[in-house]
Amino acid sequence: MNKPVNYSKYSIARRIGFYFLVMIAFASLISGISLSIMWSNKSDAGLINVSGSLRMQSYRFLYEMEHHPQSIPARLAEYRQSLNSPEIQDSLEHKCLLPKEVTEAYAKLQKNWLEMESFIVKRDRNAYEANIEGYANQVNNFVWQLQEFVELKLKVAIGVIAVSMLLIIALAYFGVWYTRKRIITPLNQLVTASRQVKNEDFDHIRLAVDDPNELGLLSSAFTQMASELAKLYASLEEKVEDKTRRLMAVNRSLLVLFQCSQLLTAKPVNQSVLFKVLQTILDNEQLRGIEIQVYGADYWNVTIDNAPEQDWQFNEIAIENEKLALLRWKPSLLCPDERLIQNVSEMIGRSLYVLQVQKQQxxxxxxxxxxxxxxxxxxxxxxxxxxxxxxxxxxxxxxxxxxxxxxxxxxxxxxxxxxxxxxxxxxxxxxxxxxxxxxxxxxxxxxxxxxxxxxxxxxxxxxxxxxxxxxxxxxxxxxxxxxxxxxxxxxxxxxxxxxxxxxxxxxxxxxxxxxxxxxxxxxxxxxxxxxxxxxxxxxxxxxxxxxxxxxxxxxxxxxxxxxxxxxxxxx
The missing domain is CATH 3.30.565.10 (Histidine kinase-like ATPase, C-terminal domain)
Structure with a gap:
């Protein structure tokens, strides 16, 4: 026994809603990544600018120590402010997002700056000049690491966006395919089947009755309805055909009775009239043989026998307990209308009886x-x-x-x-x-x-x-x-x-x-x-x-x- 299908679990509306939610999620992801990239690009630009200014400021100290030694404390304060700027500190706060190389380069840069700052404080221009090239390279390395990190973020963002777009396109394609396969095609089939049923063609095209969704349930119900309608129409057609056959049989019987009545009443009964009456019954009921034996009038006996080996069926004709004749017949494969034969027998009996009474009168x-x-x-x-x-x-x-x-x-x-x-x-x-x-x-x-x-x-x-x-x-x-x-x-x-x-x-x-x-x-x-x-x-x-x-x-x-x-x- 098949288990009942949980149509709510495989609901088309639920699936379409799910697909739209996934697409919205991916679109939101792309939007979030785009916004974060825009925001990070803004901060990264400031970070790179600040980091790049450290190199310029480090070279300016050579000039200041030689020409403006009195401005060195102010310049040192500016340099410390640049080295510990909010842009750099904000970036360092998200260490989980920064590569290890960037944090190590920044730590090394801070450590070496302490040594370079000691040269400036001592006014040891030669020592400072001797180490400035290495320190500048460290600044360049820090800037380069920052640029690499920014490029990496861009690549990752672009990759995520590309993958998300591909997923959105795939989901859209799948949505179109799913809609065509699970919605449009079954609906078109239902429309075609509805037209066929409208035209009384109940043997309609096969519907997707096995789909565990609303359209599958609708197709199954439609198929069952069409099957019931087909049975109902077939039953009605059989009843109409049966009624038609009965009416035709009754009409044929009435016609035969009318013909026999005309033959029996148009002129006095004789052997020729009886022969025509029996021939009419023989042709109408498709009998294999028919015979009448008139009591007291053997010359009027009529026999039409096309199957001598078959047994006779008979009906004795009597009026008011007076036996007048014996009617016998041999049926074919089709059963004859015994009521018709009985009625014709009574008509023959009445004609013989009336003839006898008239003669006596x-x-x-x-x-x-x-x-x-x-x-x-x-x-x-x-x-x-x-x-x-x-x-x-x-x-x-x-x-x-x-x-x-x-x-x-x-x-x-x-x-x-x-x-x-x-x-x-x-x-x-x-x-x-x-x-x-x-x-x-x-x-x-x-x-x-x-x-x-x-x-x-x-x-x-x-x-x-x-x-x-x-x-x-x-x-x-x-x-x-x-x-x-x-x-x-x-x-x-x-x-x-x-x-x-x-x-x-x-x-x-x-x-x-x-x-x-x-x-x-x-x-x-x-x-x-x-x-x-x-x-x-x-x-x-x-x-x-x-x-x-x-x-x-x-x-x-x-x-x-x-x-x-x-x-x-x-x-």
Whole structure:
């Protein structure tokens, strides 16, 4: 664990202050030395002048002893005053600063002066003159030593000043270098990093975070702040991207739901519509396969499978506990939106349920309408025909006693035959009107029609229905049932068939077919005899279904009635 850095110890302000104090100290030293040199130069000049005057005064004594002996005491006093002048005494008081040679030369000078003074007092001019040269040399030596000392002081002062100036220059250079390295460069880096952060570039240049000073602390705090901002921005960007992805997914889901809703509501549901809906889900969710199985309408089943080896996931479609279909899918590496699939499943279920309910409502309305017509026919036309039949019987009974009975009998027989046939057709018509179509399932409806006809013949009537109930509306289903009923009745009445097959299937071209075939005696022509309208009615009903009607003899015997319907007749 790193120890905390004492920033006050390495403070930039403290260091700069220290450097300035050192520079001030050196400047003060230079100033002090300069002042001391100036002061010492003043005293040294006086000292040298006084020392130099000693030589001149010592030679003057020769002249005074020869020409003015009376002034010698005054001159001796002046000489002693010069030899012990304040300038010399002040210098001698700082012996620690004077070289040893100077003090020794002064002491020797004082000692020799005592000897020279004794010669003057004795007025021994010859002795004085004999020793004056040596004494003058001692004075010169003392003066020279003083000059050497002064020069030495000047040299030392100059050296100290030079060194101090060099130190000041070095300190100034170091101060500039330190300021550039420790202050200006980190500040420039902070400015650059601030601009980068301002431009949302949090991966800024490296800052001097290791410097143990205020700028290092500021750089460290700035770097930490930028790092936190980068994390915050990254987190915000991730949140924005996540929200954007979710909004796009929701928007895509809404678009898919809208497209599926348009497909399911624009026209009645059929296999083509279901295929488009499943293809939309497959493309949007990137599924590997999707399939729908419509219960009771196998023809409407749609399968799109691009990965046969993968297992299916499924969702059963049910409305009010009534199972309508099974939706299965194969997800890819990306997980599909199960809520979207569930919503589309519910939309498909509602469409199938609504179609079924609408068909049942149409069937109920049609059944009620036909029941009303049947009652009216039964109450009016049936009673009238019954009355005609009774009257024909009475006419036949009364006409037996009259002449030309044979002719009358032929006419009456024809009339009775036509009336019976009309009555039979009326009963069939009433049965047709009372045909119940409550069953939404086409197979069950056909079974009920054929069950009502099986009791009228010994022929074996078989049904093979592979068509889904959803291909017909209620009115269209009635037309289909009537075509089958009329064709089977014709086979029962006219073909003398032992086997009658009713087939409802889809051919290879995707067309719906109603086929009624028997093994009877066949037909001579497809032109209907006079007074019969069965073929005409079947053709008209086939036209109502937008289908093609055909009737032909089978090579193996019997008749085959075929009605070919388009694969989208409910559109």
């Amino acid at each position: 149409q069937q109920l309305l049609l059944m009620e309408e036909r029941s009303i017509i049947a009652r009216e026919l039964h109450d009016s036309l049936a009673q009238s025909l019954t009355f005609f039949k009774i009257q024909v019987s009475l006419l036949k009974r009364n006409g037996e006693v009259k002449q030309d009975w044979d002719k009358q009998k032929v006419i009456l027989n024809d009339f009775e035959k036509a009336l019976n046939e009309a009555y039979s057709q009326l009963r069939e018509l009433l049965s047709t009107f009372r045909l119940t179509i409550e069953e939404a399932n086409l197979t069950h409806a056909l079974e009920r029609v054929l069950d009502s006809l099986r009791i009228r013949t010994s022929a074996q009537i078989r049904l093979n229905c592979k068509l889904p109930s959803q291909i017909f509306s209620a009115q269209q289903q009635v037309h289909a049932l009537q075509i089958v009923r009329e064709a089977v009745i014709n086979a029962i009445k006219h073909a003398n068939a032992s086997e009658i097959d009713v087939i409802a299937e889809t051919n290879a071209d995707g067309e719906h077919c109603l086929i009624i075939r028997d093994n009877g005696k066949g037909i001579a022509s497809d032109i209907e005899p006079e007074g019969h309208y069965g073929l005409t009615i079947m053709k008209e009903r086939a036209a109502e279904l937008k289908g093609e009607f055909s009737i032909k003899n089978r090579p193996e015997g019997g008749v085959e009635v075929v009605v070919v319907l388009p694969n989208m007749i409910t559109a």
